[in-house]
Structures are given as structure tokens and as C-alpha cells.
Amino acid sequence: MFVKDTGSEASGSSSQKFKVTVLRLGHRLVRDERISTHIGLVSRAFGARRLVLTGADDHTVDSLRRLNARWGGDFEIDYVKNWRELIRGWEGIKIHLTMYGEELNKGIEQLRAKKPNEILVVVGAEKVPRDIYSLVNLNIAVGNQPHSEVAALAVFLDRVFMGEELYNTFGNAKLRIKPSSRGKKVEFVNED
Amino acid sequence: MFVKDTGSEASGSSSQKFKVTVLRLGHRLVRDERISTHIGLVSRAFGARRLVLTGADDHTVDSLRRLNARWGGDFEIDYVKNWRELIRGWEGIKIHLTMYGEELNKGIEQLRAKKPNEILVVVGAEKVPRDIYSLVNLNIAVGNQPHSEVAALAVFLDRVFMGEELYNTFGNAKLRIKPSSRGKKVEFVNED
Numbered sequence: 001m002f003v004k005d006t007g008s009e010a011s012g013s014s015s016q017k018f019k020v021t022v023l024r025l026g027h028r029l030v031r032d033e034r035i036s037t038h039i040g041l042v043s044r045a046f047g048a049r050r051l052v053l054t055g056a057d058d059h060t061v062d063s064l065r066r067l068n069a070r071w072g073g074d075f076e077i078d079y080v081k082n083w084r085e086l087i088r089g090w091e092g093i094k095i096h097l098t099m100y101g102e103e104l105n106k107g108i109e110q111l112r113a114k115k116p117n118e119i120l121v122v123v124g125a126e127k128v129p130r131d132i133y134s135l136v137n138l139n140i141a142v143g144n145q146p147h148s149e150v151a152a153l154a155v156f157l158d159r160v161f162m163g164e165e166l167y168n169t170f171g172n173a174k175l176r177i178k179p180s181s182r183g184k185k186v187e188f189v190n191e192d
Numbered sequence: 193m194f195v196k197d198t199g200s201e202a203s204g205s206s207s208q209k210f211k212v213t214v215l216r217l218g219h220r221l222v223r224d225e226r227i228s229t230h231i232g233l234v235s236r237a238f239g240a241r242r243l244v245l246t247g248a249d250d251h252t253v254d255s256l257r258r259l260n261a262r263w264g265g266d267f268e269i270d271y272v273k274n275w276r277e278l279i280r281g282w283e284g285i286k287i288h289l290t291m292y293g294e295e296l297n298k299g300i301e302q303l304r305a306k307k308p309n310e311i312l313v314v315v316g317a318e319k320v321p322r323d324i325y326s327l328v329n330l331n332i333a334v335g336n337q338p339h340s341e342v343a344a345l346a347v348f349l350d351r352v353f354m355g356e357e358l359y360n361t362f363g364n365a366k367l368r369i370k371p372s373s374r375g376k377k378v379e380f381v382n383e384d
Contacts, residue, residue, distance in 0.1 A: 035226060038340035045339035071337060099369055100376045104358060133375040143358035144369040145237035145263060148230035151346030154339075158347050166296060166335035177291055177336040183325040184292045 047165030072173025092118030101139030239357030264365025284310030293331030
């Protein structure tokens with residue numbers, strides 16, 4: 001659980017080893033807007049490169065893009081019309097996060113064994129189409145209790161990147177936070 | 193990062209060492225209902241014992257109680273009118289999860305050093321009252337990028353309980369999932 005690969009090159013940080021794209025399935029307008037925004041924020045903060053939504057939702061996209069502009073980085077957000085095509089055509093490993101999959105640690109081991117470069121992480125809403133289970137390479141369960149796709153994604157990425165993602169720096173940021181035990185310490189960088 | 197305490201008694205599982213209560217601040221009706229439900233689900237699934245809400249929200253409470261009945265366990269949900277009083281009177285350690293706190297790993301080390309039994313974890317919404325930072329013993333940042341209180345809580349609890357919480361069993365469950373790499377395997381237990 002959460003053990004570093006000792007076989008890997010010592011200089012390379014694990015966060016550079018994987019390129020993660022998150023595919024958010026089953027977004028229903030308004031009802032899921034805030035959850036999709038949280039999915040997007042978590043994707044970015046926990047080291048993914050890109051979020052793909054399956055329904056047009058300008059509110060979610062706008063708020064994520066505004067955030068990028070302030071907090072930096074080159075996280076991408078876009079839509080896909082036919083998500084099955086995206087999954088089928090994916091060159092790399094395809095993971096589905098679900099209550100019903102392989103135990104998290106075993107799943108991560110299997111993922112590492114495949115030495116992937118590009119990873120697609122499919123995150124559903126409450127109900128997902130049945131065929132998703134066989135469209136992917138691995139179904140991974142972040143626990144077997146019902147909880148939250150936001151939490152499942154965060155814990156999955158935290159384990160994949162072994163905690164290093166939390167200390168990623170984001171280029172072109174206007175704001176940066178200095179860790180502090182009491183209250184807010186914010187640096188303003190690259191100010192106009 | 194995510195290292196087991198070797199000094200602790202070998203037989204005791206870490207998940208039994210802490211009793212965690214989650215205090216959800218700043219719930220605004222409707223807008224935050226789904227996020228608060230996710231906070232509740234994550235609290236339960238990741239090993240907390242109790243969720244305290246600061247605003248009356250029957251929808252969130254009902255859906256969490258229904259879920260308890262199906263999936264088991266004795267997770268509690270209640271309200272508090274004066275949350276400052278709850279924090280001030282808390283006998284145990286008080287943690288606030290925020291973007292602006294101590295780095296996660298350092299914070300967890302400090303938490304463990306205090307050898308707490310009862311932990312109160314305060315989780316805010318987008319804006320929290322400024323005095324919260326000094327009402328608690330520790331402000332802990334799950335990363336310094338904006339993301340999600342749901343994700344912050346999950347990752348924090350996952351580190352506190354060292355991943356063991358994901359394999360907790362819940363008494364009196366009607367449903368239980370068997371981990372499986374392909375699709376759904378559900379056991380029905382204690383059926384009427």
C-alpha cells in the first residue's frame with residue numbers, strides 16, 4: 001500500500017511517469033454541475049492533465065478555465081460526443097473507478113505492471129451503462145462502500161502518484177499558497 | 193508519507209485507534225446538498241463515526257440514514273446550532289482541513305504525536321469564518337491548490353487510517369460487495 005517503486009529511475013518523479021486523462025460520464029445538467037466542477041478541480045490538483053466531459057456544460061468549463069488562469073498550469077478541459085469511441089480508440093490503459101472492481105491496492109499493482117504512459121480514468125455518476133465494465137482494462141474499487149466519485153478519483157490519483165502530486169507546481173500562476181499552520185499566506189506572482 | 197507506525201501495538205488496527213467526528217461548516221441549502229451528502233458518505237466509508245451538520249437539511253440526513261440501513265454500520269448524523277461551542281468544548285484534537293494549512297504529511301505527523309483518541313475534523317465550504325483557523329489545534333492542507341472538500345476529507349482520512357478504512361466491515365448490512373475485476377458481484381445478507 002502506497003509503496004514507492006524502487007526499480008524506477010531515481011531522478012524521475014513518479015508524477016512525470018503517467019499522463020492521466022479523466023473522462024467524466026453521465027453528467028446531467030445543473031444537478032451534477034458542482035460535482036463535475038469538483039471532479040475537474042481534483043483532476044487538476046491531483047496530477048491529471050485533462051478532463052473530458054460528456055455533456056456540454058459551459059458553467060463547469062468556464063469556472064475551471066478561470067481557475068487555471070489564476071492558479072496556473074496547462075490543465076485541459078473538453079467535451080466528447082461519443083465517449084464509447086474515445087474509450088475504444090484509447091492508446092494506453094483504461095481504468096474505470098467503481099464500487100464493484102478490484103481492490104484498490106491490487107488494481108494499482110496491476111496498473112503499474114502494465115507500465116502505462118497514457119491512462120484514461122473513467123469516472124461515472126450514480127448509474128453507469130453496463131458495458132463500461134468490459135470496455136476498460138481494469139475496474140478498480142476505491143473501497144466497496146458507496147461514497148463519492150470525487151473522493152474515489154482523489155484517493156486513486158493520490159495512490160497512483162504516491163502523494164507527490166500534492167506538491168506539484170503550476171507554471172504561470174498568479175497566486176501561490178505558502179503552507180502555514182495558522183491562517184492564510186498567499187503569494188502573488190506574475191502580477192499584471 | 194503513508195508509513196505505518198512501527199511503534200504501535202502490532203495487534204491493534206489503526207482504524208480502531210481514532211474516533212473521528214466530521215463537522216461540516218457552511219452548508220447552504222440546496223446548493224450544497226449534494227456536496228454535503230458526499231461529505232457524509234465519505235465520512236462513513238473512510239472510517240469516521242459521525243457527521244455533524246450546521247444547517248438543518250432533512251434531505252441529506254434522510255439519504256444518509258437510508259444508506260446506513262442498507263449498507264450497515266452505526267454511523268451517526270446530527271445537527272449543531274452553535275458550532276463554535278462544539279469546537280470550543282471538544283475534548284480531543286481539532287483539525288481544520290484547508291488550502292492554507294500545514295503540509296499534509298507534516299500535519300499528520302503532528303496529529304499522531306498528540307496521540308489523540310477523539311478527533312474533530314472541520315470541513316468548510318468555499319468560504320469559512322476567519323476565526324476557525326485559531327479555534328482548532330491544527331490547520332492541515334491537503335495540497336495547496338483549490339480542489340474539493342470531499343476530496344480533502346477522503347485523502348486525509350485515507351492517510352490517517354493508512355488505507356485500512358477501505359476494508360472496514362459494517363455490521364447489520366443488507367448488501368455487501370465482493371471485489372471483482374469484471375462487473376457487479378453483490379451479496380445479499382440478513383435479508384428479511
